[in-house]
Amino acid sequence: MRRVAALLAFLLVFSVFTAGCVEEKVTEEKPAMTAVKEEKVTEEKPATTTVKEEKKTIVITDLVGRQVEVKVPVERVVLLYGLEDYAAVGGKEALDKLVGVNSWRYKKYRPDWWQYWVENYPRIKELPDVGQPGKSFKVEEVIKLKPDVVIADASMYKHMKEDIKRLEAAGIPIVFTDYFPHSDNVDELCEEAEKSTMILGKLLGKEERAKKLAEYFKEQINIVVSRSKDVKEKPKAVVFATWSKWKVYGKKGMYNFWIKMAGGENPAADVVEGFSGEINPEFVLKENPDVIVFTCNNNFPSGQKIAIGYTVKDPSVAKEALKELINRPGWEDLKAVKEGRVYLIHHGISHGHLFEFVCLQYIAKWLHPEEFKDLDPEENLKKFYDEFMPYPLKGVWAVGLKDEEK
Numbered sequence: 001m002r003r004v005a006a007l008l009a010f011l012l013v014f015s016v017f018t019a020g021c022v023e024e025k026v027t028e029e030k031p032a033m034t035a036v037k038e039e040k041v042t043e044e045k046p047a048t049t050t051v052k053e054e055k056k057t058i059v060i061t062d063l064v065g066r067q068v069e070v071k072v073p074v075e076r077v078v079l080l081y082g083l084e085d086y087a088a089v090g091g092k093e094a095l096d097k098l099v100g101v102n103s104w105r106y107k108k109y110r111p112d113w114w115q116y117w118v119e120n121y122p123r124i125k126e127l128p129d130v131g132q133p134g135k136s137f138k139v140e141e142v143i144k145l146k147p148d149v150v151i152a153d154a155s156m157y158k159h160m161k162e163d164i165k166r167l168e169a170a171g172i173p174i175v176f177t178d179y180f181p182h183s184d185n186v187d188e189l190c191e192e193a194e195k196s197t198m199i200l201g202k203l204l205g206k207e208e209r210a211k212k213l214a215e216y217f218k219e220q221i222n223i224v225v226s227r228s229k230d231v232k233e234k235p236k237a238v239v240f241a242t243w244s245k246w247k248v249y250g251k252k253g254m255y256n257f258w259i260k261m262a263g264g265e266n267p268a269a270d271v272v273e274g275f276s277g278e279i280n281p282e283f284v285l286k287e288n289p290d291v292i293v294f295t296c297n298n299n300f301p302s303g304q305k306i307a308i309g310y311t312v313k314d315p316s317v318a319k320e321a322l323k324e325l326i327n328r329p330g331w332e333d334l335k336a337v338k339e340g341r342v343y344l345i346h347h348g349i350s351h352g353h354l355f356e357f358v359c360l361q362y363i364a365k366w367l368h369p370e371e372f373k374d375l376d377p378e379e380n381l382k383k384f385y386d387e388f389m390p391y392p393l394k395g396v397w398a399v400g401l402k403d404e405e406k
Contacts, residue, residue: 055071055072055073056071056072057069057070057072058070058072058202060175060199060202060203062154062175062176062177062199063154063176063177063178063192063195063196063199064154064157064178066176068173068174068175069173070148070149070173070175070203071148072202072203072205073203073205074097074147074149074203074204075097075148076097076099076145076146076147076148076149077097077098077099077147077148077149077150077151077203078098078099078100078101078130078142078145078147078149078150078151079098079100079101079102079150079151080101080102080130080132080133080137080150080151080152080153080156081102081105081151081152081153081156081177081352082151082153082177082179082352082353083101083106083117083124084353084354084355084389085177085179085196085197085200085353085354086151086200087389087390088213088354088384088388088389089197089200089201089204089206089209089210090200090204090206090209091206091209091390092121092390093204094204094206095121095123095124095390096123097204098124098127099127099128099145099146099147100127100128100130100141100142100145101124101127101128101129101130102129102130102131102132102133103124103129104131104132104135104136105132109297109347110297110348112297112309112310112311112312112395113309113310113348115310115311116310116391116393120390120391121390121391128141128145130142130145133152133156133159133160133163134156134158134159134160137159137160137163139163139166139167142167142172143166143167143170143172146172147172148173149172149173149174149175149203150167150173150174150175151174151175151177151203152174152175152176152177153176153177153178153179153180153352154176154177154178154180155178155180156176157176175199175203177195177196177199177200178192178195178196179192179193179351179352179353179354179356180254180351180352181254181257181258181351181356182257183257184256184257184260184261186221186222186225186261189221189257190214190217190218190221193214193217193218193354194214194217194218197210197211197213197214197217197354198210198211198214213354213388216384216388217354217357220357220358220361220380221261221360223361223375224261224262224357224360224361224364224375225261227263227364227368227371227372228263228364228368228371229263231263231368231371234263234264234265235264235265235289235290235291235367235368236264236265236266236267236287236288236289236290236291237259237264237265237266237289237290237291237292237293237363237366237367238266238267238268238284238287238289238291238292238293239253239255239256239259239266239268239292239293239294239295240292240293240294240295240325241276241294241295241296242294242295242296242306242325243296244278246278246279246280247276247277247278247279248268248272248276248277248278248279249266249268249272249275249276249295250266250268250269250271250273250274250275250276250277251269251270251272251273251274252273252274252275253272253274253275253276254350254351254356254359255293255295255350255359255363256268256269258350258359258360258363259363259367261360261364262360262363262364262367262368263364263367263368264291264363264367267283267287267289268283271283281329281330284331284334285330285331285333285334288334288335288336289335289336290335290336290339290341290367291336291341291342291343291366292326292334292336292337292341292342292343293342293343293344293345293363293366294322294325294342294343294344294345295344295345295346295347295350296308296344296345296346296347297309297346297347297348306318306321306344307321307396308321308344308346308395308396308397308398308399309346309348309395309396309397310393310394310395311395312395312396313394313395313396314396315399315403318344318396318399319344319399319400319403321344322342322344322399322400322401323401325344326342340400340401340402341400341401341402342400342401343362343366343398343399343400343401344398344399344400345359345362345397345398346397346398349381349397349398354384354388355381355385357380358377358384358397361375361377361380362377362398365377366400377398378397378398381393381397
């Protein structure tokens, strides 16, 4: 019996020991497997996040010759000029990066274009309005917005010397672009447009798209200058600013440059040295131009309105306004009036943007209708918006006395 009891006791102890060993083995294996899984997941997620947030510092030489250090790609932008060019390069994604804008120019001179933005991108009206340099610029407001960069037009530079110092002291870089034509030098025009566009591309991480846009701009300009350089006759064209009855564009005005690039002459450049100026009514009768162009916005500070632009659907309304504009003593005998070569164009497409080539194309077609009969500036403007802008364009942007209704 003692032997049997001892044997039973031994077997009982052995069973307990064996069971303990099995449980210990299972307990060791499960945590080991779990630990491997958790470690793998933990290593992968931070790696992905780090790549997205990685930034680098680049040096940009802007269009006033300043060298500016900027960390790119930028995420917070204050834009003082050029919503159209900015959006063309960066798309809607770039619009979402805006933390402040300057709406002064739009609301004062181009309310129809501001309406375009409000209708298509309602967030724009909720953004802080930081004002116009030289008039109402709020540098402290900009500093509070903590942008990664401020983008301005080169024409604003002379008004911003002290503001630049304050921005830089706050660690905020500002860069200047320039899409305004400064002469009839085609190479210079295309070079500055390319530089400005590539700056936007670098800031927004859209360099390939920027390159494509710059090439497209150059192509559209060359559609005109490649043909106009061979024209034998140079028709005379005078461009009037509709906000003052006898104000014309002179030697340093962009319309003078477009006329020359398109193979024409601007007689007003001989009497108006600057950008624009008043002329004697007799001057027009004496010069008897082949083409007369009126430039206007949807609204001017004088209160004068002409139905043209984004909000206009019917070109016949603009044509009626054009008929009123030429109702001046002696004009019924002018060559341009008798032949119906009188036109009205929206001032907003004439300068300062990547689609300003459209103005050159209109003027070329008006000066040389046969040489450019295959050119359709209206369609090219629409195509630009369809291909490069986040939202399409509508409205009436240019009309002529003899234009056929579409």
